[in-house]
Amino acid sequence: MNTLVDDAKQHGSAVGLTGDRIEIEGGKPLRGRIELKGAKNLVTKAMVAAILGDTPSHLRNVPDISDVRIVRGLLEVHGVRVRESEDGDGLLLDPAEVESAHFADIDAHAGSSRIPILFCGPLLHRLGEAFIPDLGGCRIGDRPIDYHLEVLRNFGALVEKLPSGIRMSAPEGLRGAKVALPYPSVGATEQVLLTAVRADGITELSGAAIEPEIMDLINILQKMGAIISVDTDRVIRIEGVEKLEGYTHRALFDRNEAASWAAAALATEGDIVVGGARQSEMLTFLNVFRKVGGAFEIQDDGIRFYHPGGELKPAIIETDVHPGFMTDWQQPLVVALTKANGVSIVHETVYEQRFGFVDALVDMGASIEVHRECLGGLRCRFGQRNFRHSAVISGPSHLHGADIEVPDLRGGFSHLIAALTAEGRSTVSNVGIIARGYEDFIGKLRKLGADFTLLA
Missing domain, CATH: 3.65.10.10 (Enolpyruvate transferase domain)
Structure with a gap:
């Protein structure tokens, strides 16, 4: 089982x-x-984005699905306080006490989900370090995380592969980068967005995915204070900012x-x-x-x-x-x-x-x-x-x-x-x-x- x-x-x-x-x-x-209810492929990423804010976020139209519960568990082991909104239609996410988590705790909550890789950029900004276990997912094809790691390296992250997983650090902070995707990967585009919004300088992402869930994530990040522009040729430009606030958003x-x-x-x-x-x-x-x-x-x-x-x-x-x-x-x-x-x-x-x-x-x-x-x-x-x-x-x-x-x-x-x-x-x-x-x-x-x- x-x-x-x-x-x-x-x-x-x-x-x-x-x-x-x-x-x-x-x-x-x-x-x-x-x-x-809200899209699985948006809600789980929006929950991760809450880590980037200095104030609580309110995500509405959240479905009761196991992927949401997995991300909630991962947020909680990192110190994010998560509770249901009074109307029962969403989640309140307070990242005031974000902290590092142990490999074993992350692994226990992640199961075979690949979501932990998207925690890395936000955690590097908040804590200067991040840890992820081996990652799984549906058996529908090759979905390696190597490109995610390369993207994070471009932003200045130091990546160390350990027997139990991967440790990342950013002793000098993250800086804007020029990233060209060989294929419009949704996950890689999300990685760049969640990392670039608080990186020092400008990030240019070419070959980006532009799915509605990506655009809704951009809407959320803009509400938080991010500066993001999307061109018609699959180029997204992000101007990094020093701080972001929480958001209130109804998921697509x-x-x-x-x-x-x-x-x-x-x-x-x-x-x-x-x-x-x-x-x-x-x-x-x-x-x-x-x-x-x-x-x-x-x-x-x-x-x-x-x-x-x-x-x-x-x-x-x-x-x-x-x-x-x-x-x-x-x-x-x-x-x-x-x-x-x-x-x-x-x-x-x-x-x-x-x-x-x-x-x-x-x-x-x-x-x-x-x-x-x-x-x-x-x-x-x-x-x-x-x-x-x-x-x-x-x-x-x-x-x-x-x-x-x-x-x-x-x-x-x-x-x-x-x-x-x-x-x-x-x-x-x-x-x-x-x-x-x-x-x-x-x-x-x-x-x-x-x-x-x-x-x-």
Whole structure:
């Protein structure tokens, strides 16, 4: 049992789990309304940013997910006081007593999360030193931290690799740097932002990621007193300042969760209103959703996603960095594509091993072949490296129930969709991983009319 699952089970009342398995009776359309909270990929980074402030911060619209609890634990072992706001919608984070933490404490709270690497810049500013253990994460491809370490070295950090982890120090403080990313990495962009805002001088970051969650993090840092400009050519310039204040901010909605429920509505021939979702951040997804044969209705307080009847259409999809089609969107949508009449092609260009989840779909009756070749027109880093990163989906397929083990966050939710779509009964195990990024997904399934039983 991994740490994420242990965490989900420990907080079973919060995430709706009493065990690690769900038995699902498929074939029933999902119908109803659910509400989204803030984006996992923004909230956890915003919590880290609070370390940079000289006064407390108030982050609103915070989801109750295990990744948030992991970061909360990491903040608390570093002396940050974290408590829930009176309205129960957010967190108050007071960094007045930030202090160093021991490797063992950091390791115990981090589990397999990669979040600790983003603590380094803020802690170097506040304390002059930082420690991180070995880092894990979802098994979807190579996500090394070496580039993060090189970025920190550019700012003047001294990096020492130890048997238990990595120690960093900045005896002369951090200074602005010129950083060019070979690929628009979200994590590396966050690293630069969290480090540069209080570094001495100007930092120029080229090849930056510009995802909505990145822009919302920039909004937060600007509220704190940072000076940041974003050019149209993926260049971000940060003018370092001596001090930052706390922030009050409502987190951007989770567009990845919104797309997951949209795919569930389409695959189960259902009708789901996703409260809190907005059109502007989902423009690319909405276009593909419509091309496949799904329908949507933009409302003032959310988006309605539904199957309008008739056959679904095959599609050619290539994942890409924003504003392209998100890699986190393709896995749930692949399940819907197994119902399309024809041949669909999905070319994954962001994470080289993201198709591990399709083995379970094939066992359930899907016709999916995964290839090493680049089956698309986008420039791709993986074509000559023997990674199975292109999928050919032939449909329509009639899925049948099976025993499934969740491999990673998005793949796990995709397995839930497949089980909900399939004829007969499926048992999905290792579902604690899904609680990393989907708040109360059990409660939401229940609200949408899914037929399932939680197993001890």
